[in-house]
Amino acid sequence: MAVQDPHRPSELAAQLRVDAVRASAAAGSGHPTSSLSAADLIAVLLARHLRYDVHDPGDPGNDHLVFSKGHASPLLYAMLKAAGAIGEEELLTFRARHSRLEGHPTPRLPWVDVATGSLGFGLPVGVGLALTGRRLDRLPYRVWVLCGDGELAEGSMWEAAEHAGHEGLGNLTAIVDVNRLGQRGPTRHGWDTAAYAARFGAFGWHTIEIDGHDLDAIDHAYREAARSDRPAVVLARTRKGRGVAAVEDREGFHGKPLEDAGQAVAELGGERHLTVSVAPPRSSREPHRFPGGPYRPPEYEVGAQVATRDAFGAALAALGAARGEVVALDGEVADSTRTEAFAAAHPERFFEFYIAEQQMTAAAVGMQRRGWIPFAATFAAFWARAYDFVRMAAVSRADLRLVGSHAGVSIGPDGPSQMGLEDLAAFRAVHGSTVLYPCDANQAAALTAAMAGLSGVCYLRTTRNPTPVIYPPGTRFPVGGSRVLRGSGRDAVTIVAAGITVHEALAAADALAADGIAAGVIDAYSVKPIDAATIRTAAEHTGRVLTVEDHWPEGGLGDAVLEALAETDAKVVRLAVRAMPGSATSREQLEDAGIDRGAIRRAVHDLYALAAR
Amino acid sequence: MAVQDPHRPSELAAQLRVDAVRASAAAGSGHPTSSLSAADLIAVLLARHLRYDVHDPGDPGNDHLVFSKGHASPLLYAMLKAAGAIGEEELLTFRARHSRLEGHPTPRLPWVDVATGSLGFGLPVGVGLALTGRRLDRLPYRVWVLCGDGELAEGSMWEAAEHAGHEGLGNLTAIVDVNRLGQRGPTRHGWDTAAYAARFGAFGWHTIEIDGHDLDAIDHAYREAARSDRPAVVLARTRKGRGVAAVEDREGFHGKPLEDAGQAVAELGGERHLTVSVAPPRSSREPHRFPGGPYRPPEYEVGAQVATRDAFGAALAALGAARGEVVALDGEVADSTRTEAFAAAHPERFFEFYIAEQQMTAAAVGMQRRGWIPFAATFAAFWARAYDFVRMAAVSRADLRLVGSHAGVSIGPDGPSQMGLEDLAAFRAVHGSTVLYPCDANQAAALTAAMAGLSGVCYLRTTRNPTPVIYPPGTRFPVGGSRVLRGSGRDAVTIVAAGITVHEALAAADALAADGIAAGVIDAYSVKPIDAATIRTAAEHTGRVLTVEDHWPEGGLGDAVLEALAETDAKVVRLAVRAMPGSATSREQLEDAGIDRGAIRRAVHDLYALAAR
Secondary structure, eight states: OOOOOTTSHHHHHHHHHHHHHHHHHHHTOSOHHHHHTTHHHHHHIIIIIOBOOTTOTTOTTOOEEEESSGGGHHHHHHHHHHTTSSOHHHHTTTTOTTOSSOSSOOTTSTTOOSOOOSTTSHHHHHHHHHHIIIIIIOOOOOEEEEEESGGGGSHHHHHHHHHHHHHTOTTEEEEEEEOSBOSSSBOSSTTOHHHHHHHHHHTTOEEEEEETTOHHHHHHHHHHHHHOSSOEEEEEEOOTTTTOTTTTTOTTOTTOOOTTHHHHHHHTTOOOOOOOOOBOOSOOOOOOOOOOOOOOOOOOOTTOEEOHHHHHHHHHHHHHHHOTTEEEEESSOHHHHSTHHHHHHOGGGEEEOOSOHHHHHHHHHHHHHTTOEEEEEEEGGGGGGGHHHHHHHHHTTOOEEEEEESBSGGGOTTOGGGOBSSHHHHHHTSTTOEEEOOSSHHHHHHHHHHHTTOOSEEEEEOOSSOEEOOSOTTOOOOTTOOEEEEOOTTOSEEEEEOTHHHHHHHHHHHHHHHHTOOEEEEEOOEEESOOHHHHHHHHHHHSEEEEEOSSOSSSSHHHHHHHHTTTSOOEEEEEOOOSOOOSOOHHHHHHHHTOSHHHHHHHHHHHHHHHHO | OOOOOTTSHHHHHHHHHHHHHHHHHHHTOSOHHHHHTTHHHHHHIIIIIOBOOTTOTTOTTOOEEEESSGGGHHHHHHHHHHTTSSOHHHHTTTTOTTOSSOSSOOTTSTTOOSOOOSTTSHHHHHHHHHHIIIIIIOOOOOEEEEEESGGGGSHHHHHHHHHHHHHTOTTEEEEEEEOSBOSSSBOSSTTOHHHHHHHHHHTTOEEEEEETTOHHHHHHHHHHHHHOSSOEEEEEEOOTTTTOTTTTTOTTOTTOOOTTHHHHHHHTTOOOOOOOOOBOOSOOOOOOOOOOOOOOOOOOOTTOEEOHHHHHHHHHHHHHHHOTTEEEEESSOHHHHSTHHHHHHOGGGEEEOOSOHHHHHHHHHHHHHTTOEEEEEEEGGGGGGGHHHHHHHHHTTOOEEEEEESBSGGGOTTOGGGOBSSHHHHHHTSTTOEEEOOSSHHHHHHHHHHHTTOOSEEEEEOOSSOEEOOSOTTOOOOTTOOEEEEOOTTOSEEEEEOTHHHHHHHHHHHHHHHHTOOEEEEEOOEEESOOHHHHHHHHHHHSEEEEEOSSOSSSSHHHHHHHHTTTSOOEEEEEOOOSOOOSOOHHHHHHHHTOSHHHHHHHHHHHHHHHHO
16 A cells, blocks of 8 residues: 555545445445545545644634535544544444434534434535624634535525525535435436536526546635635535445445445555544634623513514514624514514624525524524414424524414414414424413513523414513513412312413403302413423312313324323313314404313313213 | 406406405405506416316316415405406405405315415425326416515425426416515515526526516516426516505515505506406316226235335335326335335326425325325425425315325434434324324235325325234224224223334233233324224223323324323323434334333333332
């Protein structure tokens, strides 16, 4: 073997290939062929262009490298070994139980910013990181994103292309490994990099088409990309399985370890154990931060009529004044969600993503990774558009604050397309999530402030129309808590409500009291975690619980209460939206859905009659 | 007033504007300004280009017109009045309780193919309709889609652009109402139609830029579009609120009725009541249909090890042979989901959408609207990418058969990005949905066949790895049913499982029997509707139910069982995935998640000890 120079990309590329093959062989699964195609691209990047202190992955000056094609994880791990970040022994734990080297990358590895493996997610996050570098951190780090060609079919990639082009993110380079073979066969455009170049070019990117196995061409392309004042994409024609004749550019070898790994390693020149000294960050400056100040929450008088979305907006603006790390993201509905209040007060920290919920979510993921506290808001219904990104944010251990306005049928005449009716179910089913649903303005403001300190994915559901303020300013609302609004030892039933239905429950309880039936009312503003202790205590007394929610019957408040009472013998009746709504006024909608004060009253009477038998 | 000729677009446009204003005024809400901008575009279409028998909206030769900008519903309803489809009286019920004229269009109106209002949905559905016209129905109808400029920020629009361009859908015309104003302010590109033209052009579309208030230019544009053998987009510069000086091209008037509707109507030339004779369909031919034949389901021997995804694929291919209306849609994972079996048997009815789950879903919506029976499959996890489209499919009253493979931690080493762990929650929370989760190959085949006859959104969850066949071929599995696999009068507990956990439950029950504890086992293959009666009967005997599922704890099987038992005093313990998984073997994953046979056995022992106290 010739002299091995780790900074000679050809040597390094050979090692990356060998190690990708070895790791996959050790695992007995994985995507070596998808790694082999991109090895030259990564070798040149690591040896010549990346600026990163691998011994201090938290260094704020570090470049970011996102493997949007997360299935090329063997290549990522081989790269981390070559960079001296992980050792040979750990490399061979790939995909083993308890290993940090998972089948697809996650931030369990400190060098990984974000979990990938759901294609179409990494580039939008990269856009978020680049945007953060430019407009928030104001540091010269670069963002590199390794993409697959197959994932360019995802619409989210074009949301990213549009946003990056519009923002002129010259600090972003997408590297597309155009290996022409997807999972089940050829991609739509094969090796036609001109097709991709036309698309990226139309979205305002600088495009560079190269042979992705020509090391000099790669080097020149990265230099050219770095000089561009626009986002650049390096469209690299490669061969899947490159370097191993048995699989090179052949179909049917996606996601499979090589049959004869030993032969492949030999064919690739044998094992090497070079270590690259990755160039240090360009800057040792600290990230820019905006000044903070005292927190002056908005306060609302009891009895006033205020929409919780208004209180959220005001509280977010106040939070922004208090904490310079707080930023707000909009999907072109800031006037509806009320993040416009933040936009007016803190324009430098307000980000308009237009109607692109996936890019908005991904940008929030990027920003929180850099230490910012993003709040992103759209209609509750439209969070469904970004559900996979929220799921991937949870896998990424991201701290996200998401807000959905216009929840439920109570929005009124706009109709079901605009009604968030599955959002509680969707967000409750996100791992580690928090789901909050305020019923009044002071509560909404308090919960908004609380969100800033939470980890994981946090979701706040707000209401379009005004509701009465029932809590005095300054009332505390701990996450995981609830408020007992009516309760006596004589209660025949406990009504558990949240948000808009709290007011219906209170009105029903008053009417029931006049009917001679005492009913407890719990405001379960923390839908997840639900205040199981309080609900259980109430249920022990009454034995009967009625839940009422402006949501489909599945997965929302009713199910949360059922979970809290699963191991008790309490009986639960659930009022929820059970028929597809149309248009009507807010009050008609609540009535038609059977979740208004009249329906609650009737349901309690039915329960009472049942109990009396 | 001059002679009114309904086929003079200027007269018609004036009427459309007036009626949009009047309908919104009657409702006290709505989007008149978004209707005014597009009125000329629709007037020319209706008077000169649309081919449609409004008195027979089911005529298979009818063109399709999708309002992707669904908030322009006043314009749509004004158009339906002008076409003689609805009357003056109904027009003024806009947004009223029980009216078919909802805030955003839904197929409650027979002239509406699909619900819109979630921007970015209509064009992908239009692509599906155009694809159906070309490749399935083989009829010369055209598909017209009215788009907003704001919604071009949605990635789904570019999935549609890519797919239509690739398929060369010359029967599709997108009309973009470039009124430059979004909801909260100017759009990203304003009136820069060249920016949009560059993008659509890059995706292979024929582009036409016009003044959207020049009636002759519109007419010529539609003619040019119809002549193109590629999909065409008419990029029309318009003024929001056109024709009413108080709001024309001014910010702050999105989604609001006009303050002085009477003045606006006068300014627009006053009320008119013209009726257009819309040109008849181009063809009276019946749609093409593929021949059917006998259904020969795959059969598996009890004891064989077969993955349910394999059985699904084989059953789908068999179903395709039996019923010519069955089609299959793939998101570039047909080798994993096993729809490749259908692709091999019925290549003309197999549709590859590459990695574009939203376009795949929208195409299925379009196909079912035309009477086809689409099955669309991807990984369970990746359905999250299309969740809003699934939601909108439910609002559209669409009959969809969706299949998610690779469910749960049992997939093994690929890690959490590839694991569907929230799919049951998400699909259960879709209005009118059916959720099925087979545990063995014969059951999977039977449920696949059953799906063809279901209405609404139906979801089938399959398992990656082989599981033992436990049911003989020919066993019936009614939707809404369950199978009691173990049960005796002596049962101390009832275990409810589905899919992969059925086998864990059976093994646990066997081990428990050896421990001297009788445990019932119910296979709840129909997660929604759940077989509440059978579960309640079992719970009445045992009083204790243990649920076990390869899914997060929220919203899945455990919650479905809780709902079934809500009004009983049965106690329920739920085993589910509670920690973020990493990589490991399938068996290790089940063990680590605490949902394997050992965990079930321990949980039953705990319950038993509790009961004995």
